[in-house]
Amino acid sequence: QLQLVESGGEMVQPGASLRLSCAGSGSNLDWFATAWFRQAPGKEREKVGCVSANDGSRSYSDPVKGRFAISRDLAKNAVYLQMNNLRPDDTAVYFCAVASTYSYCAGLTIDLFDYWGRGTQVTVSS
Numbered sequence: 001q002l003q004l005v006e007s008g009g010e011m012v013q014p015g016a017s018l019r020l021s022c023a024g025s026g027s028n029l030d031w032f033a034t035a036w037f038r039q040a041p042g043k044e045r046e047k048v049g050c051v052s053a054n055d056g057s058r059s060y061s062d063p064v065k066g067r068f069a070i071s072r073d074l075a076k077n078a079v080y081l082q083m084n085n086l087r088p089d090d091t092a093v094y095f096c097a098v099a100s101t102y103s104y105c106a107g108l109t110i111d112l113f114d115y116w117g118r119g120t121q122v123t124v125s126s
Helices: none
Strands: 001-008 019-024 033-039 046-051 058-060 067-074 078-083 092-099 118-125
Touching: 001 033, 001 067, 001 092, 019 046, 019 092, 019 118, 033 058, 046 078, 058 067
Parallel strands: none
Antiparallel strands: 001 019, 019 078, 033 046, 033 092, 046 058, 067 078, 092 118
16 A cells, blocks of 8 residues: 655745655555645645656646746655745645546646645744
8 A cells, every 4th residue: 555754844944945755655656646735724735736647747836836846756756845945834734645546637636635644844934
């Protein structure tokens, strides 16, 4: 069974960069659409970005477009989220998730992601 473990979250100052990691085990992440979500206190969980299997195409939400980037290391069975120019409103728990019956990210809603990690906390504060 697929398991996901996130790491890399910490407290940083505004303008800093962080790279989050999502390590997969039990199955190959490159078979599935894999996404990063985040959830801030008192807010709903939202999708940050997604990478499709096969062609590796990526999509991002408007608040992070141009600042965040998803990458994959197929040899390590890992997906990463590079976050640059962090802002206080990026503070959230960040989750890695897989939609195991989909290869492409287009049109995927949160309910279609059926495997989740436990999350890693990112805090942006001066």
